Amino acid sequence: MNSLEYIDNIYNTQLIKQPHFTARLCPALFFYPKFSRIIWNSSKVARQKKYGYAEWANSSIDIMKALESVGVHLEITGIENLANLDTPCVIIGNHMSMLETMALPGIVQPVKTVTFVVKESLLTYPVFSHIMRSRNPIAVTRDNPREDFKAVMEGGKERLANGISIIVFPQTTRAKSFDPNEFNSIGIKLAQRAKVPVVPLALKTDAWENGLLFKDFGRIVPKRKVHFSFGVPITIDGNASGVHQQVIDFIENRLETWSEQKD
Secondary structure (H helix, E strand, O other): OOOOOOEOOEEEOOOOOOOOHHHHHOHHHHHHHHHHHHHHHHHHHHHOOOOOHHHHHHHHHHHHHHHHHOOOOEEEEOOHHHHOOOOOOEEEEOOOOHHHHHHHHHHHOOOOOEEEEEEHHHHOOOOHHHHHHHOOOEEEOOOOHHHHHHHHHHHHHHHHHOOOEEEEOOEOOOOOOOOHHHEOOHHHHHHHHHOOOEEEEEEEOOOEOOOOOOOOOOOEOOOOOEEEEEOOOEOOOOOHHHHHHHHHHHHHHHHHHHHHOOO
16 A cells, blocks of 8 residues: 655645646646546456555545646645544534645545545446445435434444444535535534544645536645644543534634645
8 A cells, every 4th residue: 555755643735746738827737637547446456345444545646646746735734643543533624625635535534544424425436436345434415414314323333333433524415615514513423433533634726626617626726735633532432512612613723724824
């Protein structure tokens, strides 16, 4: 399994050379053929039942490298908060774009076995569905809150008991801005019932915009730096609402800090 190279627990894109002029002029035109090829090849392997955790991490890293090849700069901090944790956990983060779905396996899987809570529709996507199904995610419809809650609680507890951490995006949909009112507590409830820690995740991934015609295929904007930051694990000792607020505060503080920085 490949992994990113961290220096003092921080990953920063190291550009050996500047992207070609035409790649800088139209990054999406250069990125999406690479992305499509990675997804196609991964789907082929998944259909052959040979796509495991290592292959998932490797293809995810390939996608990050493809983004970097057109000038996107990634920064990842707090990975030690996952690496040093000796139990599975529930990772709870904001949801901004397609980028985190593609990148997080390559970030998390090398240090902790993981899967996602995903929209059920992802399991029927052409080509991509084979990849997603192979990772045994927890599927929710977002049409029936009662059934979705049951699926997350039962499926999540089962996976956590087997040492598999869960990534949860509690927002109802991807959003460039963060609204705490749209950020539900289902991840907190799962962690509390399974008696595992919560790891907050703040991310800024608007370098990969949501598309107008096809949501997953928007503009690629390299000037917008990509950030992932994992917080210190939080144990829930009864005050679940307080932990929920801690996760919200962590995300809001990181987003505010990044918005003030010049990329």
